[in-house]
Amino acid sequence: MMASFKTRSARPQLPANQGAVPVVNLTLIGFVVVAVAVYLFQVNSLATKGYEIRELESQIKEVRQQNQQLQLAAAELESLESIKNKVAELNMVAVGKADFINAAPVVVAAAR
Numbered sequence: 001m002m003a004s005f006k007t008r009s010a011r012p013q014l015p016a017n018q019g020a021v022p023v024v025n026l027t028l029i030g031f032v033v034v035a036v037a038v039y040l041f042q043v044n045s046l047a048t049k050g051y052e053i054r055e056l057e058s059q060i061k062e063v064r065q066q067n068q069q070l071q072l073a074a075a076e077l078e079s080l081e082s083i084k085n086k087v088a089e090l091n092m093v094a095v096g097k098a099d100f101i102n103a104a105p106v107v108v109a110a111a112r
Contacts, residue, residue, distance in 0.1 A: 076082060
């Protein structure tokens with residue numbers, strides 16, 4: 001009697017369409033990983049931009065306050081009272097009558 005042995009391959013035979021499943025799974029996992037990385041990058045970028053916007057708005061507020069203070073100081077310096085005080089400090093005197101020289105009208109022609 002002879003024993004009949006069937007030879008089996010070390011790897012079981014899979015149907016033709018099951019070999020592509022791991023490739024599709026790896027591709028989908030890759031897409032998910034890339035999508036999560038892009039999402040995290042954008043969320044981080046938006047948080048950073050929000051912080052920068054708050055900083056810039058704070059700077060704008062400070063500059064506007066400084067501008068108002070400078071405008072107030074300029075208005076005070078341009079006031080008549082301030083000018084009179086400055087005239088007295090510099091020992092200036094008022095002009096009685098000013099004499100002006102009338103110059104003959106100047107005629108100008110274009111050179112060609």
